[in-house]
Amino acid sequence: MSLLLGLDFGTGGVRVGVFDLDARRMLAEREAEYGTRHPKPGWAEQSPADWWEALGKASRAVMADLGRPEIAGICAATTASTVVACERNGIPLQPALLWMDCRAAAESDATARANHPVLAYSGGSDAAEWLVPKAMWLARHEPAVYARAGVICECLDWINFRLTGRWVGSRMNATCKWNWDSVAGRFHDDLFAELGVPDLAEKLPQPILPVGAPVERLSREVADHLGLSNRPVVAQGGIDAHIGMVGADTIEPGDLLMIGGTSVVHLFQLGAEQPVTGFWGPYPHALVDGRWLVEAGQVSAGSVLSWFSREIFALDQAGHDELCEAAGRIPVGGSGLLALDYFMGNRTPYRDPHLRGAVLGLSLGHDRAALYHAAVEGVALASANVLKRMDELGVPCRRIVTSGGYSRNPLWLKATVDAIGRPVELPSKANLTIIGACACAAAGAGLVPDLDAAAKAVVPPARPVEPDLAAHARYRELLEDYLEATELLAPLSRRLAARQTRGTPP
Structure with a gap:
C-alpha cells in the first residue's frame, strides 16, 4: 500500500489523516485541540509547543488505529500567517501571532504606501494578517524580540523544522505572504528597508521550495513522537485552504474552491x-508553475x-x-x-x-x-x-x-x-486540506509525477447542492x-x- 500522512493545523487544533493512494480513500483521521489567547482586542496568540504536543497526540492515535503501517510520505498544511519569532534552534521567544491577529493594521497601511513593483503581486499592499506586517510590528513595538530572533517564520516552517531539523520556506507562503518575487526567485531587500525591516530576508526560512518538493526524512526521534514505524519523506506544504485546492482538484482556471471555517477562503487560479x-x-507560480493564484x-x-x-x-x-x-x-x-x-x-x-x-x-x-x-x-x-x-x-x-x-x-x-x-x-465528509496534504506528500515521495496528477489521484466524490432561486432573489x-x-x-x-x-x- 502507498499510505500518506496529511497534517492540517487549523485554528483550534491539528487534524491528522492517513490516505491510501491505491484505494483512493482516507483510512483514518484523528484530531487534537490547542488553545488561543486574546490578551487584547484584535490580538490572538498560540503556543508552538501546544502545536507539537497536539500533533504527537493525534498522530500516535491515528497510527495506533491502523496498527502502525509504513508511511510513504508526510506533508503539513497550516494556517497563514501564524508567525513565530524564534532562535535558530527553533525555541520560540514569545507566543505565536495567530493568523487572525490584526495588531499590525498600521503596518499593513504602511505597505500600501510603499512603492515597489513586487507589491503588484499582492494587489498593492500586504494584509495585517500576513508575516511582513507582523514582523514590522515586532520590530517597532518589541525591538528586543525582533533583534534576538534568528528566524521569523510561519507555523508551517516551524513544524517542518521540528519534523526534519531543516529550515525551508514554502513557495506558496513566501509568494502569497512574504513578498517573495516568484518570477525573479528572490526577496527584495530594498522593499524591506523601506518598510523598516532591512534585515528581514536574513531571518526568513530559506531555501524556498515549491509545494510538493521533498524536504528531508524524519529523524528517528520525531518518528517515535508521531508513532511511526518508519522514517518517511516530508514534502513541502503550504497554506491550509490553498492546499485544499489540490484535494478538491480545483487547480484549473475557471474552478473556485470555497472553504468555510473560522474564516471563509475563496481560491481560484488564472x-x-x-x-x-x-x-x-x-x-x-504560488501553487504550480505557469498559473496565477488569487x-x-x-x-x-x-x-x-x-x-x-x-x-x-x-x-x-x-x-x-x-x-x-x-x-x-x-x-x-x-x-x-x-x-x-x-x-x-x-x-x-x-x-x-x-x-x-x-x-x-x-x-x-x-x-x-x-x-x-x-x-x-x-x-x-x-x-x-x-x-x-x-x-x-x-x-x-x-x-x-x-x-x-x-x-x-x-x-x-x-x-x-x-x-x-x-x-x-x-x-461528503472530506477534509480537503488533509487530502491535499496527502497529495503533496505523494508528489514529494515520488509516487506521482506532479501536483496535477496528485490532485486527480485523490479527489473525492461530491454531491451537487442547488440554490433556491426565490431565496436568491x-x-x-x-x-x-x-x-x-x-x-x-x-x-x-x-x-x-x-x-x-x-x-x-x-
Whole structure:
C-alpha cells in the first residue's frame, strides 16, 4: 500500500489523516485541540509547543488505529500567517501571532504606501494578517524580540523544522505572504528597508521550495513522537485552504474552491496575469508553475457563528443544533435584522482590517434565533459580495467546490448557496486540506509525477447542492442593504477600531 500522512493545523487544533493512494480513500483521521489567547482586542496568540504536543497526540492515535503501517510520505498544511519569532534552534521567544491577529493594521497601511513593483503581486499592499506586517510590528513595538530572533517564520516552517531539523520556506507562503518575487526567485531587500525591516530576508526560512518538493526524512526521534514505524519523506506544504485546492482538484482556471471555517477562503487560479482589484494576488507560480493564484475571503465567518452560539449564548453542541433548527424556520430576511461580518476586519473586497462587525435593526422583540439567523445571513452575504466582485472583474467561474464548516452546518450551507445563487459541489465528509496534504506528500515521495496528477489521484466524490432561486432573489435585495450599511458605517467602524487598538474606551 502507498499510505500518506496529511497534517492540517487549523485554528483550534491539528487534524491528522492517513490516505491510501491505491484505494483512493482516507483510512483514518484523528484530531487534537490547542488553545488561543486574546490578551487584547484584535490580538490572538498560540503556543508552538501546544502545536507539537497536539500533533504527537493525534498522530500516535491515528497510527495506533491502523496498527502502525509504513508511511510513504508526510506533508503539513497550516494556517497563514501564524508567525513565530524564534532562535535558530527553533525555541520560540514569545507566543505565536495567530493568523487572525490584526495588531499590525498600521503596518499593513504602511505597505500600501510603499512603492515597489513586487507589491503588484499582492494587489498593492500586504494584509495585517500576513508575516511582513507582523514582523514590522515586532520590530517597532518589541525591538528586543525582533533583534534576538534568528528566524521569523510561519507555523508551517516551524513544524517542518521540528519534523526534519531543516529550515525551508514554502513557495506558496513566501509568494502569497512574504513578498517573495516568484518570477525573479528572490526577496527584495530594498522593499524591506523601506518598510523598516532591512534585515528581514536574513531571518526568513530559506531555501524556498515549491509545494510538493521533498524536504528531508524524519529523524528517528520525531518518528517515535508521531508513532511511526518508519522514517518517511516530508514534502513541502503550504497554506491550509490553498492546499485544499489540490484535494478538491480545483487547480484549473475557471474552478473556485470555497472553504468555510473560522474564516471563509475563496481560491481560484488564472491562466494569465490580469488585475484583480480588491482581491489578493495574482500570485505567479504560488501553487504550480505557469498559473496565477488569487485569494479572496472573509476574516470572520464560522468564528462569528461560534461567537454567538458559544460565547454570547453559552450553548453546547446540542443547544447549537436546536438554535440552528429554530433559526432555519425564519425566512430569508424574515428577522428584520442585518448583520455585518467584519468582526476582525475585512479581507475581500475592501481589504480593510479596521472594519468591525455590527447587527442593525434590533428591537426588544428579537430572540437568539433571530440574532443567529442574521449572523448566518451576514456571513453568506459576504461570500455573495466576493462572487459579485469576481463577475465585475470578468473572472470565469464555471465550477464551485465547497467544504469545511459548510458540511457541518446545513443552515450556513443553504444560506451561502442561496446567497451566491449558483450550484456547488460538496464532497461528503472530506477534509480537503488533509487530502491535499496527502497529495503533496505523494508528489514529494515520488509516487506521482506532479501536483496535477496528485490532485486527480485523490479527489473525492461530491454531491451537487442547488440554490433556491426565490431565496436568491431575496438575498440580492439584502446584498444591497449590506453594501449600503458597509459604506455608511465604515468611518465610524474605523474610529472604534482605532480606539480598541489604543486600548481606550470606545
